[in-house]
Amino acid sequence: MIETRKAISEKAVLIGIITQYQDEKQSKEYLDELEFLTTTAGGVTVKRFVQKLDKPNPKTFLGTGKLEDVKAYIEQHNVGTAIFDDELSPAQLRNIERILSCKILDRTNLILDIFAQRAQTSSAKTQVELAQYQYLLPRLTRMWTHLDKQKGGIGMRGPGETEIETDRRIIRDKITLLKKKLVTIDKQMAVQRKNRGKMVRVALVGYTNVGKSTLMNVVSKSEVFAENKLFATLDTTVRKVVVKNIPFLMTDTVGFIRKLPTQLVESFKSTLDEVREADLLLHVVDVSHASFEEHVASVNKILTEMESLNKPSIMVFNKIDAYKPKEEHQGEEGEGENDPSEKEAVTIIEDWAKTWMNDMEQKSIFISALNKTNLEAFKELVYDEVKKIHVQRFPYNDFLYHNYE
Numbered sequence: 001m002i003e004t005r006k007a008i009s010e011k012a013v014l015i016g017i018i019t020q021y022q023d024e025k026q027s028k029e030y031l032d033e034l035e036f037l038t039t040t041a042g043g044v045t046v047k048r049f050v051q052k053l054d055k056p057n058p059k060t061f062l063g064t065g066k067l068e069d070v071k072a073y074i075e076q077h078n079v080g081t082a083i084f085d086d087e088l089s090p091a092q093l094r095n096i097e098r099i100l101s102c103k104i105l106d107r108t109n110l111i112l113d114i115f116a117q118r119a120q121t122s123s124a125k126t127q128v129e130l131a132q133y134q135y136l137l138p139r140l141t142r143m144w145t146h147l148d149k150q151k152g153g154i155g156m157r158g159p160g161e162t163e164i165e166t167d168r169r170i171i172r173d174k175i176t177l178l179k180k181k182l183v184t185i186d187k188q189m190a191v192q193r194k195n196r197g198k199m200v201r202v203a204l205v206g207y208t209n210v211g212k213s214t215l216m217n218v219v220s221k222s223e224v225f226a227e228n229k230l231f232a233t234l235d236t237t238v239r240k241v242v243v244k245n246i247p248f249l250m251t252d253t254v255g256f257i258r259k260l261p262t263q264l265v266e267s268f269k270s271t272l273d274e275v276r277e278a279d280l281l282l283h284v285v286d287v288s289h290a291s292f293e294e295h296v297a298s299v300n301k302i303l304t305e306m307e308s309l310n311k312p313s314i315m316v317f318n319k320i321d322a323y324k325p326k327e328e329h330q331g332e333e334g335e336g337e338n339d340p341s342e343k344e345a346v347t348i349i350e351d352w353a354k355t356w357m358n359d360m361e362q363k364s365i366f367i368s369a370l371n372k373t374n375l376e377a378f379k380e381l382v383y384d385e386v387k388k389i390h391v392q393r394f395p396y397n398d399f400l401y402h403n404y405e
Contacts, residue, residue: 009042009043009044010042010043010044010080010081011043011044011046011077011078011079011080011081012038012043012044012045012046012079012080012081012082012083013045013046013047013048013049013070013073013074013079013081013082013083014031014034014035014038014045014047014048014049014083014085015048015049015050015061015062015070015082015083015084015085016030016031016034016048016049016050016084016085016086017050017051017052017053017056017061017062017085017086018050018051018052018053019052019053019054019055019056020054027050027085029290029291029294030085030258030259031048031050031085033257033258034083034085034107034110035048036209037107037110037111037114038083038110040114041110041113041114041117042117043081043083046077046079047073047077047079049062049066049069049070049073051063051066056086056092057092058089058091058092059091059092059095060092060095060096060099061084061086061088061092061096067096067099067100070082070100071099071100071101074100074102079102080102080103081102081103081104081105082096082100082102082103082104082105083105083106083107083110084096084104084105084106084107085106085107086106086107086259087106087107087108087259087261088104088106090138090139093106093139107259107261108135108259108261109135111257111260111261111264112128112131112132112135112261112264115128115131115264116128116132122185123185123189126178126181126182126185127182127264128264129178130175130178130179130182131261131264133171133174133175133178134175135261136171137168137171137172137175186273189273190273198393198394199240199247199248199249200246200248200249200279200280200386200389200390200393201248201249201251201274201277201278201279201280202241202248202249202250202251202278202279202280202281202282202382202386203250203251203253203274203275203278203280203281203282204216204250204251204252204253204282204284205253205256205275205281205282205283205284205299205303206255206256206283206284206285206286206295206299206316207255207256207257207285207286207295207296207298207299208254208255208256208257209255209286210255210284210285210286210289210295210318210319211284211286211318211319211369211370212252212253212255212284213237213252214369214370215282215284215316215318215367215369216237216239216250216252218369218372218375219241219250219375219379219382220239220240220241220250236251236252236253236254236274237251237252238250238251238252238274239252243379243382243383243386244383246383246386246387246390248386248390251274251275251278253272253274253275256298256299256302257298258294258295258298260302265302265305272306275303275306275308276306276307276308278308278311279311279312279389280311280312280313280314280382280385280386280389281303281308281311281312281313281314282313282314282316282382283296283299283313283314283315283316283362284316284318285315285316285317285318286318286319286322287317287318287319287320287323287366288319288320288321288322288323288324289319296315312362312385312388312389313362314362314363314364314365314381314382314385315362315363315364315365316364316365316367316378317364317365317366317367318367318368318369319368319369319370320366320367320368320373320374321368321370321371321373322368363381363385365377365378365381
């Protein structure tokens with residue numbers, strides 16, 4: 001069983017590196033995201049440590065001197081957790097834990113822990129549990145003593161029983177059982193999708209925390225859980241939506257993220273099948289985020305791996321209400337908080353739309369799901385795309401549309 005007990009806030013230090021493949025700017029962005037993940041999991045970031053290396057130290061990830069600096073800070077400030085921005089090997093985990101004498105997590109473990117918190121349905125819990133076991137298996141020597149339910153905290157929502165004598169063979173047996181259970185779940189979900197008939201399926205996809213659930217609520221007039229945290233939505237939600245008398249199914253899917261653990265991609269097959277079987281993808285983008293273009297690239301990479309990138313799609317640039325221009329578009333110093341006027345922000349967004357955003361095969365639109373800005377134009381665009389698919393599927397039902405032309 002996966003523990004979903006609310007985590008007690010605990011102090012954590014974040015650790016990242018700058019390499020030839022990850023410059024200083026990217027490192028900062030990744031650590032910003034790691035801090036958001038830490039907050040989502042129930043932790044409080046007290047300091048960041050960054051080191052410039054040609055490549056991670058195969059034994060300790062960081063250099064010996066830097067790791068000693070981390071150790072001194074942890075001991076001086078009574079910090080209980082060190083979180084690394086990259087996945088650590090079993091050997092690195094053991095060596096680092098021996099040196100720092102505190103709880104060591106990597107990005108993968110942190111994301112798995114958040115998924116363990118968020119899983120609500122039997123399907124999601126089973127998928128997360130499988131991903132956790134697959135992650136734990138090669139790290140069993142280090143992790144097993146930490147699965148005691150009395151310990152709690154970030155990264156400690158481990159699956160299964162907690163006896164010390166439980167060995168790798170039993171873990172492998174559990175993985176086998178969970179995979180069999182997921183096969184059954186996959187079949188059940190496939191039947192559910194089949195029972196939905198031939199209705200057009202529209203799937204919301206995008207980076208985590210871009211406003212997919214908020215958009216789902218507005219369009220479908222439903223109550224899908226949404227909040228300003230990463231992976232607020234984990235369980236797939238399907239709602240029937242009707243626009244101008246054309247019914248279609250809208251699916252809210254789990255958000256993607258950079259460095260998404262391979263264990264999750266594998267175990268969440270049934271969830272991702274909603275994307276694979278969709279007729280139309282609404283790729284929601286948080287246009288107010290400084291790295292939204294990189295987020296688009298990350299999502300497209302995952303869609304490519306799922307063989308879904310070439311599906312009909314609409315780019316939905318969301319959160320225009322939160323957009324803030326770069327320095328050259330901000331007001332002069334001394335003018336309040338230098339926030340742009342609403343008119344100025346709209347002008348800049350229109351300028352953006354004249355660049356690469358308008359130079360794409362799929363159509364695009366700018367909206368604010370929260371404030372319902374440009375929502376009618378969004379519905380009209382979705383209606384047009386759904387109508388094309390609907391007419392192809394039901395060629396003799398053209399009369400349904402004539403009253404709305």
